[in-house]
Amino acid sequence: MAFQSRTQRTFLTMFIVCICSCALGGVVILLTDLRGMFIERTLVTLAAIGGSSLLALGAAIPTELRRWHPLGPGALGVICVTLAVSLVSIWVSYQYWPDDLEKFMGTGWLWSVELTVTGLLSLARLHARWNWVRTTTVVLLAIAGLQITATLWMDIHQGDDWFRLMSILLILGLCGVLVTPVLHHLSRTRLREDVRTTNLTLSLTCPRCQKTQEMAVGRSKCAGCGLKFDIDIEEETCRKCGYSLFQIQSSLCPECGTPIFSPPRSAEAGSPAPLPPGASG
Known part of the structure; x- marks a missing residue:
């Protein structure tokens, strides 16, 4: 890190x-x-x-x-x-x-x-079905912390059951602390698998020989006349972590939480651009 x-x-x-x-x-x-x-x-x-x-x-x-x-x-x-x-x-x-x-x-x-x-x-960036693990871990650690604090300040001595409960909460909480990074890694792996949103080949017509063919992204050439192409595909990504923002509805990056600066509403598809002052529609 x-x-x-x-x-x-x-x-x-x-x-x-x-x-x-x-x-x-x-x-x-x-x-x-x-x-x-x-x-x-x-x-x-x-x-x-x-x-x-x-x-x-x-x-x-x-x-x-x-x-x-x-x-x-x-x-x-x-x-x-x-x-x-x-x-x-x-x-x-x-x-x-x-x-x-x-x-x-x-x-x-x-x-x-x-x-x-x-x-x-x-x-931790967890899948929705694993959020309960982190929530449970935080609650268990908080209860154990309150128990220890009460033991220190109030001289609470409830016998073995009190300390057994405290030990159980600490053990389960520590297990949750260890499991959460693993679940974060699994969720992150799944997210990165979903980043690929475009095919790496395009169907193009050669402007020289008019031959239609499949061409790979990057450097390639026409199979008919040998005309060279340099095809580059660039989609909008998070400026911090590089996560693809394709079809993202949230105002924050789902990977790192960085705010997403959306284009002005007037620049969106189907919206007319504003006219300069003094111009008539």
Whole structure:
């Protein structure tokens, strides 16, 4: 997948730099036996920023494509707040922590992942008969997230049944997360098979010898007199992904969601062009 926007490339660069720095710091510690609170806090800070950058990258994609808006901006907001709380917990001594800081931080990371994954699921272009898989996945993950949040904040302990239900929801939700990209690929394959809307041969009459014959698209020549032809067929396609817009009724590309700029109504077949000012019909 190509990261085209500057925002996406920035988050990706931050993730790579932080993770590489964290790994390099760990290697240095192992080789030199350096110890200290400052070094440990620095490594944990790099890991937190790297993880937040990865989540922000995942949230930026549906944000810029405006998929299920405003889910993406909401995820970015939660990620930023969670990172700030995490940095406070890393650099401020435990005895100075505000009340419920751990619960707030755990809830923030939970919903940062939840909202980012949901935003990425919105990118899937599924066949109509498979949309229920994504919808069910989102609902299961949301219920599991609410269960975990209630467990953290309300100290709910309902015995084994409570945690069994939570585990079942998480397992089914994760299965849906894994299956959705597969269904997206299958739907995409089907769509690309349907893109071919024209035959690759044409019946033409040679202007030199008047011989009627079938000619292939591209470079060919008359079987009678040898006159060469260069036949090029071009149909309207999406300017972003190249999907054929033949007989598309929607204002958005069904493949990537890019707005389709339809020709003015006056230019459509059967509609008279507007007369210039001062002209009479």
